[in-house]
């Protein structure tokens with residue numbers, strides 16, 4: 001029987017602490033978190049408040065633009081600091097939840113980088129978070145192994161991907177930990193534990209902890225990350241600039257501040273990534289009450305529609321101008337078992353996506369599944385040859401205006417099939433999420449928090465926008481939604497049989513709340529987390 005560790009005054013942990021968890025939740029690590037919390041929590045709250053203020057301005061019809069007060073940064077001649085050698089070649093990056101077996105598979109997949117995810121692909125239950133930190137520790141030390149219930153052994157190959165960690169976004173909390181009576185930020189918690197336990201080991205081996213930084217809405221939010229990195233490094237006697245962070249540009253507001261975000265993090269930057277799924281979600285969310293704006297079915301919004309193309313090219317141009325890598329987003333297509341023709345079609349879709357990014361000048365791109373690594377690798381091998389990246393490829397020919405970023409087309413078609421698909425996928429995803437899984441295959445696509453957000457945000461908007469009209473002339477209304485939702489739930493109950501647990505029934509109710517409540521819920525993971533807690 002192990003007694004709970006004794007923590008310094010002001011620190012309370014309400015989650016379970018097994019002997020393994022205690023190796024992560026040490027008094028020293030928790031004290032480190034408490035320092036970060038005490039110093040930075042007020043700023044995190046101010047920045048979340050600033051998001052609300054900005055949303056009010058958008059709701060009143062003000063459109064975003066490049067900031068006049070930071071023109072000097074955009075016009076200045078500066079570069080990000082040199083990249084460490086293990087971040088020079090990022091031609092294929094695989095992602096996945098912080099799940100032990102998947103982490104081993106991803107590290108062995110042949111990809112250059114593996115981003116392990118405490119965020120979009122993860123359900124942040126206490127067990128997932130702390131077991132995730134154990135897995136990260138063991139992966140960094142190359143001791144991670146796993147035996148499946150069927151007895152299959154998993155261990156690391158000699159050659160593995162460089163590991164990056166994605167902590168939760170600024171909006172999520174870690175409810176199981178309180179400092180001075182306040183709940184701590186999930187972002188600070190995830191970052192702090194992965195840094196505290198691993199940085200010295202990694203530095204001694206010529207590497208460091210590297211991060212993907214999600215869902216930011218302004219360069220001031222990037223400044224907060226940079227200040228946290230500086231403070232954390234100083235506290236542990238690590239040279240400033242050792243940590244590197246790649247920022248996901250996955251909100252429409254951040255798209256107007258890409259240069260400023262790179263500038264804020266320039267000492268710690270490893271470039272930008274086109275977080276395309278949250279980006280679409282953000283476009284819908286930020287302009288949800290704007291009567292001029294209403295996107296077509298989710299399936300229509302690929303990377304080549306005007307506003308997505310403008311965003312992708314601006315990101316690429318911005319990165320290379322500042323000597324920073326530009327990493328392409330995730331195709332949601334995954335390999336399809338037992339249907340050769342459908343599988344070929346999915347692979348062709350991924351290939352087209354990766355070929356386009358590689359030809360444009362991107363330095364690498366994300367894949368969702370080990371089976372897609374060769375497809376992406378071929379796309380970049382073809383353009384890179386022996387070079388590790390193509391950061392030297394300047395895209396001065398690209399000219400993207402604010403109006404291009406806001407050219408939200410196509411608006412049609414919105415179809416009954418698209419509406420049903422949003423309902424069906426949204427409920428299945430939420431059900432899986434509150435049951436503990438943050439990434440799931442649904443209808444042969446990878447679904448995670450970002451893709452599911454699009455589904456529920458579209459319905460919310462279609463019900464309220466005058467443009468929310470199906471291609472057969474029917475307006476999307478509360479009544480139509482209720483009718484189709486009842487039908488989809490009935491079908492799912494049938495399909496799932498005994499696997500349709502109470503969680504799925506509750507997910508259906510939560511999904512209805514998310515789409516019908518007058519106030520738009522900022523993130524579906526917020527009520528999801530309440531449910532878990």
Ligand SMILES: CC(=O)SCCNC(=O)CCNC(=O)[C@H](O)C(C)(C)COP(=O)(O)OP(=O)(O)OC[C@H]1O[C@@H](n2cnc3c(N)ncnc32)[C@H](O)[C@@H]1OP(=O)(O)O
Pocket residue numbers: 094095096097101102103105106117120121277278330334335367368369370439440441445446447448450451
């Ligand atoms: C919008 C964004 O934020 S994108 C980034 C966040 N999203 C993600 O990271 C999602 C990553 N992908 C996944 O989680 C998975 O591919 C899923 C859930 C979509 C599908 O997973 P599965 O249904 O298990 O796929 P499948 O059955 O084909 O898997 C075959 C094998 O590949 C493994 N595998 C599949 N995807 C991954 C992955 N991303 N990383 C590591 N291993 C993987 C499976 O674990 C399985 O291993 P096994 O044979 O040893 O048991």
Ligand SMILES: O=CC(=O)O
Pocket residue numbers: 120248250274275276277278279329330450
């Ligand atoms: O995090 C990635 C995204 O597309 O969202």
Ligand SMILES: [Mg+2]
Pocket residue numbers: 120214215248250275277278450
């Ligand atoms: Mg995202």
